[in-house]
Amino acid sequence: MGALPLSEPCQNTVNTRDPSKTFDDRARPVGRTGEAGPGPGAAPPAAPAPPPTVGAMGWRNGPRRRTGARLRARALPLAGALLLVAALLGGCATDPPVPAPPGGGPEVDGAGRPVTLTVGVYGTFGLKEAGLYDTYMRLHPDVAIRQTSLARADVYYPQLLTHLTAGAGLADVQAVEVGNIAEVVDTQADRLADLAHAPGVDEAAFLPWKWAQARTDDGRVLGLGTDIGPLAVCYRKDHFAAAGLPTDREEVGRLWAGDWRKYLETGRRFAARAPEGVAFTDSASGVMAAVISGAKLRYYDAGGRLVVGSNPAVRAAWDLGAEFARYGLTARFQQFTPDWDQGFAHGRFASIACPAWMLGYIQDKGGPAGKGLWDVAKAPRPGNWGGSFLVVPSAGRHVAEAAELAAWLTAPEQQAVLFERRGSFPSAEAAFGLPQVRGARHPYFGDAPVGRIYSAAALGVPVAPVGPKDGLVNTILSDTGMLQVDQTGRSPDSAWRAAMQAIDNALDR
Amino acid sequence: MAEDVVERALAPVVPAGRARRERLGRLRSRSAPYVLVAPFFLLFGAFGLFPLAATAWTSLFRVELTDPGAREWVGAHNYARLLTDDFFWNALANTVVIGVLATVPQLLLALGAAHLLDARLRGRLFFRVAALAPYATSVAAATLVFALFYGRDQGMVNWAVGLVGLDPVDWQNGPWASRFAVASIVIWRWTGYNALIYLAAMQTVPPELYEAAALDGAGRWRRFWHVTLPGLRPALAFTGIVSTIGAVQLFGEPLLFSSGAGASGGADHQYQTLGLYLYEQGWVNLHLGRAAAIAWAMLLLLVVVFGLVRLLGRKGGRR
Numbered sequence: 104m105g106a107l108p109l110s111e112p113c114q115n116t117v118n119t120r121d122p123s124k125t126f127d128d129r130a131r132p133v134g135r136t137g138e139a140g141p142g143p144g145a146a147p148p149a150a151p152a153p154p155p156t157v158g159a160m161g162w163r164n165g166p167r168r169r170t171g172a173r174l175r176a177r178a179l180p181l182a183g184a185l186l187l188v189a190a191l192l193g194g195c196a197t198d199p200p201v202p203a204p205p206g207g208g209p210e211v212d213g214a215g216r217p218v219t220l221t222v223g224v225y226g227t228f229g230l231k232e233a234g235l236y237d238t239y240m241r242l243h244p245d246v247a248i249r250q251t252s253l254a255r256a257d258v259y260y261p262q263l264l265t266h267l268t269a270g271a272g273l274a275d276v277q278a279v280e281v282g283n284i285a286e287v288v289d290t291q292a293d294r295l296a297d298l299a300h301a302p303g304v305d306e307a308a309f310l311p312w313k314w315a316q317a318r319t320d321d322g323r324v325l326g327l328g329t330d331i332g333p334l335a336v337c338y339r340k341d342h343f344a345a346a347g348l349p350t351d352r353e354e355v356g357r358l359w360a361g362d363w364r365k366y367l368e369t370g371r372r373f374a375a376r377a378p379e380g381v382a383f384t385d386s387a388s389g390v391m392a393a394v395i396s397g398a399k400l401r402y403y404d405a406g407g408r409l410v411v412g413s414n415p416a417v418r419a420a421w422d423l424g425a426e427f428a429r430y431g432l433t434a435r436f437q438q439f440t441p442d443w444d445q446g447f448a449h450g451r452f453a454s455i456a457c458p459a460w461m462l463g464y465i466q467d468k469g470g471p472a473g474k475g476l477w478d479v480a481k482a483p484r485p486g487n488w489g490g491s492f493l494v495v496p497s498a499g500r501h502v503a504e505a506a507e508l509a510a511w512l513t514a515p516e517q518q519a520v521l522f523e524r525r526g527s528f529p530s531a532e533a534a535f536g537l538p539q540v541r542g543a544r545h546p547y548f549g550d551a552p553v554g555r556i557y558s559a560a561a562l563g564v565p566v567a568p569v570g571p572k573d574g575l576v577n578t579i580l581s582d583t584g585m586l587q588v589d590q591t592g593r594s595p596d597s598a599w600r601a602a603m604q605a606i607d608n609a610l611d612r
Numbered sequence: 613m614a615e616d617v618v619e620r621a622l623a624p625v626v627p628a629g630r631a632r633r634e635r636l637g638r639l640r641s642r643s644a645p646y647v648l649v650a651p652f653f654l655l656f657g658a659f660g661l662f663p664l665a666a667t668a669w670t671s672l673f674r675v676e677l678t679d680p681g682a683r684e685w686v687g688a689h690n691y692a693r694l695l696t697d698d699f700f701w702n703a704l705a706n707t708v709v710i711g712v713l714a715t716v717p718q719l720l721l722a723l724g725a726a727h728l729l730d731a732r733l734r735g736r737l738f739f740r741v742a743a744l745a746p747y748a749t750s751v752a753a754a755t756l757v758f759a760l761f762y763g764r765d766q767g768m769v770n771w772a773v774g775l776v777g778l779d780p781v782d783w784q785n786g787p788w789a790s791r792f793a794v795a796s797i798v799i800w801r802w803t804g805y806n807a808l809i810y811l812a813a814m815q816t817v818p819p820e821l822y823e824a825a826a827l828d829g830a831g832r833w834r835r836f837w838h839v840t841l842p843g844l845r846p847a848l849a850f851t852g853i854v855s856t857i858g859a860v861q862l863f864g865e866p867l868l869f870s871s872g873a874g875a876s877g878g879a880d881h882q883y884q885t886l887g888l889y890l891y892e893q894g895w896v897n898l899h900l901g902r903a904a905a906i907a908w909a910m911l912l913l914l915v916v917v918f919g920l921v922r923l924l925g926r927k928g929g930r931r
Contacts, residue, residue: 257874261895264677290678437872441759445766575897582872586879591785593880601880608699609897 216240216247218504223251223274225259228491229525230329235517239508246504256280267294270498275505276512279326281490282574284316285403287326289571292319296495296502299324303510308533312566317492326492327513328530330521332458333560334396334486335479336366337465337548342453346376352551356481363394363423363483370432373453382434384427385452387589388581389438391424393456395577397486402577403570409610411576412603421585425595428588435590437582444468450476458488459528459557466547479551485563490530528557535561572610579605664911671904678898690905700906702881703889704913706791710866710885711859713795714802719851721803723844726810727836740811743804751801751864758797759869784870787882794883797865802858806851813847814840853918860914863887886910 222230230236236248251274253259260283266272279287287295298304299322306314309328317326336359340350348369349355359365370383377383384390395401398416403409411417427433434452436443446452447468457465457479465477493509495502511517518529519539534540535558543554570576584602587593593601606612671690673683694700729740746754761768762783770780783793817840825835841848862885866877875892877884884892886906894903 257896261677261898264898268678268680286678290676440870440872442763442765583876583879583881586872587785590782590879604698608697609892611897611899611902 217245218501219247219249220276220501220505220508221249221251221274222276222278222493222508223253223259223263224278225253225256225280228252228278229521229527230512233521233524235512235520239511246508248508264291267291267496267498270294273496273498275495275499275501276509277494277496278329279492279494280574281316281492281569282577284326284492285569285573286571287494288317288319292323292325294497295325296497296506297323297325298327298495298506298509301503301506301510303507303514305514305533308515308531310530310532310561312564313490313530315566316569317494326494327509329491329493329513330460330518330527331487331530331561331564332396332460332489333528333557333564334393334456334458334482334488335553335556335560336454336482337457337461337477337479338454339450339452339476340478340549341476342378342381342450343373345378345381346373346453348373350478352478352480352549355478359483360481361483363390366390366483367423367426367430367432370427371430374430374432377453381450382452383432383454385434385443385446385455386436386438386586387424387428387433388585389456390427390433391420391585392488392577392581393482393486394420394423395486396458396488397482397484397565399565399567401567401569402573403568405568407568407570409570409572409576409612411580411606417580418599421580421599422595424585425588428585428592433589437586437590447473456482456488459522459526459553460489462545462548462553463526469547474547475549477547478549479545479553479556481556482560485560485565487561487564522554528561532562575609576606579609667904667907670901671908673901675900675904676898677894677900680900683901686901690901691909693902694905694909699881699884699889700886700909703877703884703886706877706881706883707860707862707885707887710791710795710798710862710883711856713792714798714862715852715855715859717795718799718803719806719848719855721799722806722851723810725803725807726814727840729807729811730814740808743807745804746801747805749801752868754801755797755865755868758793758800759871762793762869784873785879785882787880790869790878790883794862794866794869797869798858798862802855806855809847809851810844813844817843856917857914860910860917861887863891867891886913 222236224230231250236250240246240248253262260280263273263277263279299306299318304324304327306324310331313328313331314324317328318324336355338355343350343355349358358369373383395417398414398420400410400414400416402411402414402417428435434446436446436452445468447465448470450473455461455465462479465473469477493513495505495509499505513531515529515531515534515537518527518531519534519537521527522529522534523539523543529535529540540554540558543552544550545553580602583605584598587598587601588595672685672687674686674690675683725743729736729743733739762770764770764780764782764784767783769783773779773781781789783789821839821843822835825839830838866883866885866888867875869883870878873879875884875888875896877888877892887910890903890906890910893899893906
């Protein structure tokens with residue numbers, strides 16, 4: 104109960120999840136939890152005054168001879184009590200040491216350098232894990248880089264806004280999720296540096312639509328794209344074989360090429376001969392998000408008006424997701440929850456719409472036992488699900504140096520490294536041709552040519568306008584709306600109305 | 613010696629000087645308590661009163677977290693819209709329901725536990741520390757473990773439910789199941805704390821009263837009812853107030869109960885409390901003005917509840 108000040112939660116931040124890179128920024132697994140009391144907590148009250156010789160805890164004071172027997176009689180419970188306290192305190196173990204970054208080379212500690220740049224990210228963003236900071240520090244002996252990270256994006260974003268408006272507490276470079284980028288561009292333009300002409304930035308290297316998403320109306324570019332989330336379908340070859348479906352990735356791709364409805368047909372074929380306890384896909388929300396991610400118009404139109412309620416593409420995606428639920432083709436999970444994670448480990452579903460960043464997640468959760476069982480096929484239609492940007496607050500002390508760092512981190516060569524080591528797909532078109540991307544195969548997924556598959560998907564993505572509340576709308580559609588259709592059997596129409604009401608309330612309309 | 617000189621030089625004025633000194637001394641001794649408590653009030657002003665006032669002021673504007681500097685005066689609009697806000701009434705109902713589900717069993721259990729702990733037991737110290745252990749556990753840690761227990765597919769609770777031969781329960785989505793589950797975390801965390809307060813109060817009841825009652829032929833139950841409970845009245849009132857405040861502010865448990873729900877309190881907001889709705893409006897939907905209005909509505913709610921309790925208590929007393 105919140106009556107007393109909440110104590111700090113244990114900070115066991117063992118976050119194995121990849122980024123962070125979904126629209127869905129509220130449905131993040133809890134690594135560290137942000138706890139904020141709703142108001143000033145009431146002070147802990149004093150217990151009623153104890154009588155003179157008996158403390159509230161029953162420790163008796165006063166002179167008393169302790170015989171050996173007495174001592175033993177009291178020592179035992181005391182030891183038990185101490186053990187209990189120790190166990191409680193021990194529950195908050197410290198973080199495991201961060202493994203050395205891959206790539207080898209001498210450790211760079213950055214101590215004693217004249218310029219220290221901080222990079223603020225959410226989740227396990229990957230830049231540090233891919234060893235990019237170390238490389239940069241080796242190239243720039245006068246620069247040290249520190250990273251601050253919040254596990255939960257839903258805690259990170261409001262904090263970033265607070266820091267931006269206060270002009271304090273900011274990192275020199277901050278990450279922004281694609282679901283929030285339009286709002287940041289709309290409302291924080293005068294607090295962010297223009298990166299269009301920063302040294303090392305090459306507009307031509309980026310996918311044009313990614314570049315445009317962080318551009319203001321007057322042509323300033325406030326964010327540089329790190330990665331995007333081109334879409335494919337990951338599937339379990341063993342389950343497909345058991346249900347009499349083909350397992351070769353080209354043939355599987357042909358099953359549903361061109362139309363998500365064919366994915367549904369395949370699901371029904373699968374269900375007719377499915378192995379015991381295995382659903383065709385993980386969740387109705389996942390299907391809906393994948394279908395929407397390929398639409399030319401999503402939640403906002405080009406004029407910035409909210410069209411989520413009237414856009415037929417959204418409703419079509421909703422109806423298709425609901426059909427998956429109706430035919431019982433889903434394992435009824437909510438994405439990014441522990442149950443979902445266990446679903447990968449136990450092979451509870453045969454396929455899932457997987458953006459590039461999800462490959463690492465599947466590998467983590469599926470574990471060694473899943474190696475070779477999974478494969479990657481083309482999605483019915485190309486789409487983009489997730490992705491991030493780096494911005495440079497103009498209140499920072501080293502704006503020029505920070506812009507240079509952001510430019511370097513998002514340059515094609517570094518994006519290729521990020522893909523090779525972390526699976527985040529480049530937003531720089533110029534990186535697609537680099538050998539680390541073009542020739543990439545994923546050993547966990549049966550050596551699938553992921554570089555080729557995702558590059559093709561990325562180039563086919565239709566350019567859709569993004570709106571300020573994209574992330575929020577997406578979360579409500581999935582977690583308030585479709586989740587109920589999937590998990591509680593609420594009728595699609597009723598759940599749709601509930602989702603629209605929640606969106607109106609959240610957007611203050 | 614020097615003092616002597618001064619004394620003599622001042623001789624004619626001494627009476628006036630002494631009077632002034634005495635006045636000063638009186639003033640000093642009178643003001644000393646205020647000076648001594650001033651630090652508390654300064655801190656209270658800075659961290660208690662000022663936020664309260666600032667929240668009240670904010671609640672009169674349309675303010676977004678994206679730009680708190682840009683305010684648009686809306687007067688009482690943020691409050692008026694609460695009256696027609698389905699989500700607010702849902703959160704209020706949930707707060708009351710979870711509050712009752714949590715507080716009543718918790719205080720009854722605490723009373724029973726205190727009674728047991730009051731008895732002569734082997735390893736009493738161990739049990740007393742054990743009773744306090746849940747309270748010392750962080751909300752987050754406890755809630756995350758409970759969330760695992762209440763998992764739909766792999767949870768221990770559903771495993772036990774299956775052993776009894778019942779169908780598994782969807783503890784996240786079931787409206788009553790989820791409220792009960794959240795309440796159970798509160799009960800687990802706070803029963804021991806309240807038990808220790810009751811225990812301390814029980815130990816202040818003079819043993820002579822029990823002896824006298826026993827001599828008069830009162831059984832265990834009657835002694836509990838007529839001796840122990842009256843002795844516990846201040847403690848009962850205290851725990852009742854603290855638990856009610858806690859129930860209205862319930863936040864951490866429902867926030868973390870389902871890792872997928874966050875501040876929404878479930879897919880259908882089925883266990884979204886007022887504290888959670890406030891947080892959602894402020895830090896998810898970014899509407900600071902509306903969040904501030906909810907905060908003040910919560911405060912007013914507590915004031916009304918305690919006002920009613922006082923009123924009823926006074927009537928009861930006059931009877």
